[in-house]
Amino acid sequence: MRARPSHLVPLALVSVLRCDQGLQPMPLATSIAGTVTFAGAEPAGTEDVFVVAFRSFPKTTADLYSFVPFPPQSLPRPFTGSLSYAIAVPSGRYEWVVAVWKQQGSLVEANLREAGFYHDPANPTQPGVVVVNGPADGIDFVIDFDNLHPVCTYIPPCPP
Amino acid sequence: MSGRVAVALLVTQLGAPALAAQRTAVVYGSIRDSGGQPLRATVTDVASGLRSFADNQGRYRLSVAPGVTVVRVAHIGYAPVFDTLTLATDSVERNYFLRPSAVELQPYVVITAAKRSQLLDQAVTSVAVLEQPDIARRAITTVDEAVDKAPGVQFLNGQVNIRGSTGYVQGLGSRVLLLVDGVPANQGDRGGINWDLLPLDRVERVEVVKGAGSSLYGSAALGGVVNLITREIPPGFHARVRATGSLFGNPPQDVWRFRDYTGAREGIDVTGSYGTAMFRGSYSAGGWHSDGYREQDRQDHWQIGGKGEWRPAPGTVVTGSGSWASDQYQVPLRWCVRGGCDDRGQAYQPFRIDTSGLGSHTRSDKGYLTATLDRAPSPRVALHARASWLRTHFIDFQPGNNDAGVANRLGAELRGHLAPAPAQDVTVGAEAARSDVTSDIFGSHSQTELAAYGESERGLGPTRLTAGARIDYLAVDGGSLTAVLSPRVGGVLPTARGAWRVSIGRGFRAPSLAERFVSTTVSGLTVIPNPSLTPETAWSFELGNATRWSGVVRSDAALFWTEAYDLIEPHVDLNSSEIQFRNVARARLAGLDLALDASPLTPRLTTSLAYTFLYSRDLALDSALAFRPTHLLTLTADYHWRAWGVGGDFRYSSRFGRVELYPDDPRVDAEVLDLRASWEQGPLAARILLTNALDYIYNLVPRTLAPVRTLSVTLTWTY
Numbered sequence: 057m058r059a060r061p062s063h064l065v066p067l068a069l070v071s072v073l074r075c076d077q078g079l080q081p082m083p084l085a086t087s088i089a090g091t092v093t094f095a096g097a098e099p100a101g102t103e104d105v106f107v108v109a110f111r112s113f114p115k116t117t118a119d120l121y122s123f124v125p126f127p128p129q130s131l132p133r134p135f136t137g138s139l140s141y142a143i144a145v146p147s148g149r150y151e152w153v154v155a156v157w158k159q160q161g162s163l164v165e166a167n168l169r170e171a172g173f174y175h176d177p178a179n180p181t182q183p184g185v186v187v188v189n190g191p192a193d194g195i196d197f198v199i200d201f202d203n204l205h206p207v208c209t210y211i212p213p214c215p216p
Numbered sequence: 217m218s219g220r221v222a223v224a225l226l227v228t229q230l231g232a233p234a235l236a237a238q239r240t241a242v243v244y245g246s247i248r249d250s251g252g253q254p255l256r257a258t259v260t261d262v263a264s265g266l267r268s269f270a271d272n273q274g275r276y277r278l279s280v281a282p283g284v285t286v287v288r289v290a291h292i293g294y295a296p297v298f299d300t301l302t303l304a305t306d307s308v309e310r311n312y313f314l315r316p317s318a319v320e321l322q323p324y325v326v327i328t329a330a331k332r333s334q335l336l337d338q339a340v341t342s343v344a345v346l347e348q349p350d351i352a353r354r355a356i357t358t359v360d361e362a363v364d365k366a367p368g369v370q371f372l373n374g375q376v377n378i379r380g381s382t383g384y385v386q387g388l389g390s391r392v393l394l395l396v397d398g399v400p401a402n403q404g405d406r407g408g409i410n411w412d413l414l415p416l417d418r419v420e421r422v423e424v425v426k427g428a429g430s431s432l433y434g435s436a437a438l439g440g441v442v443n444l445i446t447r448e449i450p451p452g453f454h455a456r457v458r459a460t461g462s463l464f465g466n467p468p469q470d471v472w473r474f475r476d477y478t479g480a481r482e483g484i485d486v487t488g489s490y491g492t493a494m495f496r497g498s499y500s501a502g503g504w505h506s507d508g509y510r511e512q513d514r515q516d517h518w519q520i521g522g523k524g525e526w527r528p529a530p531g532t533v534v535t536g537s538g539s540w541a542s543d544q545y546q547v548p549l550r551w552c553v554r555g556g557c558d559d560r561g562q563a564y565q566p567f568r569i570d571t572s573g574l575g576s577h578t579r580s581d582k583g584y585l586t587a588t589l590d591r592a593p594s595p596r597v598a599l600h601a602r603a604s605w606l607r608t609h610f611i612d613f614q615p616g617n618n619d620a621g622v623a624n625r626l627g628a629e630l631r632g633h634l635a636p637a638p639a640q641d642v643t644v645g646a647e648a649a650r651s652d653v654t655s656d657i658f659g660s661h662s663q664t665e666l667a668a669y670g671e672s673e674r675g676l677g678p679t680r681l682t683a684g685a686r687i688d689y690l691a692v693d694g695g696s697l698t699a700v701l702s703p704r705v706g707g708v709l710p711t712a713r714g715a716w717r718v719s720i721g722r723g724f725r726a727p728s729l730a731e732r733f734v735s736t737t738v739s740g741l742t743v744i745p746n747p748s749l750t751p752e753t754a755w756s757f758e759l760g761n762a763t764r765w766s767g768v769v770r771s772d773a774a775l776f777w778t779e780a781y782d783l784i785e786p787h788v789d790l791n792s793s794e795i796q797f798r799n800v801a802r803a804r805l806a807g808l809d810l811a812l813d814a815s816p817l818t819p820r821l822t823t824s825l826a827y828t829f830l831y832s833r834d835l836a837l838d839s840a841l842a843f844r845p846t847h848l849l850t851l852t853a854d855y856h857w858r859a860w861g862v863g864g865d866f867r868y869s870s871r872f873g874r875v876e877l878y879p880d881d882p883r884v885d886a887e888v889l890d891l892r893a894s895w896e897q898g899p900l901a902a903r904i905l906l907t908n909a910l911d912y913i914y915n916l917v918p919r920t921l922a923p924v925r926t927l928s929v930t931l932t933w934t935y
Contacts, residue, residue, distance in 0.1 A: 077912070079882060079914055081469050082882065083563070084554055084561050147561065
């Protein structure tokens with residue numbers, strides 16, 4: 057007697073029953089996360105406040121937009137009290153994790169202010185370096201609306 | 217004249233005086249199918265139950281008592297033949313030809329459910345049977361693989377579950393009792409099971425009795441009993457060589473690669489036997505090496521074993537058997553998670569282990585010796601006596617901390633079986649066992665078990681009723697005795713709609729010496745002893761039905777319900793950073809166990825379906841019991857044509873509702889497809905097995921990768 061294909065139907069059914077692939081690779085979510093604490097009153101004309109990270113400290117206006125994530129996502133309102141945040145970033149070394157205040161208008165230098173940044177725990181006068189291999193938690197700092205610094209504070213000259 | 221024929225003639229002549237003296241007759245001949253192909257069929261003396269197995273050339277030889285004898289010749293996929301013979305004290309040649317038929321469904325003879333021979337349909341509890349042809353067909357290499365696909369059975373990293381009995385307790389304690397030819401073989405210290413104690417090639421049949429079996433077997437038979445029945449030693453000279461080679465699939469994802477070569481496994485087993493009418497003996501030896509399918513998973517295994525029989529008089533058999541196995545294996549601890557190894561940016565690496573566990577390995581030696589005497593002074597009386605010794609020894613080599621232990625379990629049993637009336641069977645017996653351990657983590661302790669049991673089966677019309685009980689007395693370190701009573705009642709009613717069975721019984725498990733006295737540290741937590749642990753108990757109820765439908769379909773369905781009390785579980789106290797085994801859990805397990813066997817379309821095609829629905833509840837926590845699947849499904853199909861065969865198994869296990877240790881880990885259901893092909897001609901057989909053919913990556917035990925796709929080739933030569 058010759059084998060008929062219909063005899064193999066049960067095995068075919070078995071194959072169809074398989075509906076997923078089992079365990080899959082799970083890349084670590086590389087991110088910077090922490091808590092920001094707001095100080096001072098929210099300035100009039102505020103549109104967004106966002107947290108971004110620079111791999112190296114910007115030295116020119118051309119470096120100004122090399123931050124991640126891009127485009128930036130604003131923190132949720134209200135800008136008072138304390139707030140947990142997390143930004144997705146590629147793994148690597150970040151020299152400046154900074155909060156940027158933006159007044160209403162386009163994303164141009166004139167509408168941006170530095171509102172606070174993560175400080176080096178060992179030397180609080182300097183920005184803290186963050187190395188990201190996975191979720192980098194505990195990157196906490198203050199956003200002080202009473203001490204907003206224009207871009208020219210870091211990339212001079214400032215306009216007269 | 218071939219050497220084999222010469223040996224046969226020599227054996228016949230040497231055995232002739234003894235045969236005459238013992239007044240036995242010999243039936244011999246060949247068994248073939250209608251096309252002339254030899255069949256390795258079973259020839260059974262229906263009256264005595266004595267059986268013989270035809271060799272690969274279809275030749276058989278069976279010793280029977282003189283007079284009128286009925287022999288039954290059977291092979292799966294063929295209609296059985298019954299032959300009535302009138303024999304003097306001589307030899308008679310009978311050649312049989314079997315016709316292909318639907319699956320041969322009845323009768324299976326089982327010996328575990330009632331500690332005596334009975335037809336499967338007369339057992340009051342569910343019994344799953346795996347015969348040697350099934351085992352050989354599946355081309356598997358270890359005993360646990362043979363048991364794993366039985367209906368309602370699931371293995372969790374070597375720990376057997378029958379209808380969800382045990383869950384996963386990391387090898388400490390088993391709620392299933394392992395028997396080797398009826399002799400208890402659970403470890404004396406940890407109560408677990410060494411599945412590599414016996415090479416698979418020595419196993420003739422596996423019987424899995426489901427539900428509480430303590431009314432006959434005592435401790436550990438809380439969830440069921442697995443009995444490994446070794447091969448009978450046939451008359452004449454026989455030998456078998458089996459060589460196996462396997463290749464483990466590489467990780468299906470590049471980011472999981474952990475070595476730059478393909479892992480392999482190689483093994484060889486040699487068995488031989490020689491038997492006369494009075495003396496029979498067999499030996500086996502073998503070993504294997506495996507690279508493993510994951511990091512730090514190399515294993516080496518060696519084993520020897522033997523069995524001898526002396527039949528000094530008709531109805532009297534003295535048997536001695538033993539086995540010794542040694543394993544040296546690396547210990548693949550739980551898989552590595554973020555930061556624990558070269559994680560390559562992954563949350564977990566299932567093929568790698570945490571670097572803190574690198575270098576862990578174990579040496580494990582285990583062996584047993586058993587002597588039994590079986591005597592049937594009359595057709596109504598049978599006596600059985602046995603003594604046994606099981607010894608296990610382990611050394612765990614761990615970075616900065618080695619553990620070791622030696623354990624013994626000495627046992628003895630006397631049993632009588634009486635048939636005072638045609639429809640009545642009575643089994644009575646007494647059993648004693650002493651377990652001891654000497655270990656740096658378990659201390660030096662002993663446990664003594666003394667027991668008496670009895671069970672009676674009586675026919676009332678077509679109904680057969682069974683009632684019995686066993687009382688066990690347990691003493692630890694010579695202290696006071698604790699008594700545990702385990703009754704069981706049941707009945708079987710044959711009807712036009714199949715045979716109905718019902719039973720209720722009580723099971724128990726005494727705490728292992730390890731659970732009582734373990735003192736060690738695990739992951740920074742201190743494990744402290746609890747000498748006041750008490751036995752865990754359970755009441756099991758079952759209602760079942762076995763029906764034959766239209767000649768090609770057989771079903772066996774059972775509703776089961778178990779109420780468990782004082783289950784022993786590890787209790788973690790994070791305030792004191794301590795772990796202690798305690799009688800904490802109160803559990804309920806209920807469900808449906810369904811098995812269907814069918815031979816649709818053609819007798820050459822055999823199919824089966826086994827499905828278990830399990831409702832499990834930890835009543836103390838009001839949550840699902842950990843490590844129990846709600847659905848367990850196994851589909852099997854095999855097709856045979858002349859010397860060729862192909863087939864496959866598919867096993868589905870639903871995602872566990874609850875796990876312990878790492879409840880937030882990702883987990884999936886299990887979907888495993890095994891495919892096989894075989895060729896058998898004369899003394900040679902070749903089998904190819906592709907396990908986990910779909911390379912489904914999953915785990916059943918926390919952070920422990922289940923086997924990946926593996927291709928195995930087995931070559932067997934039989935003389």
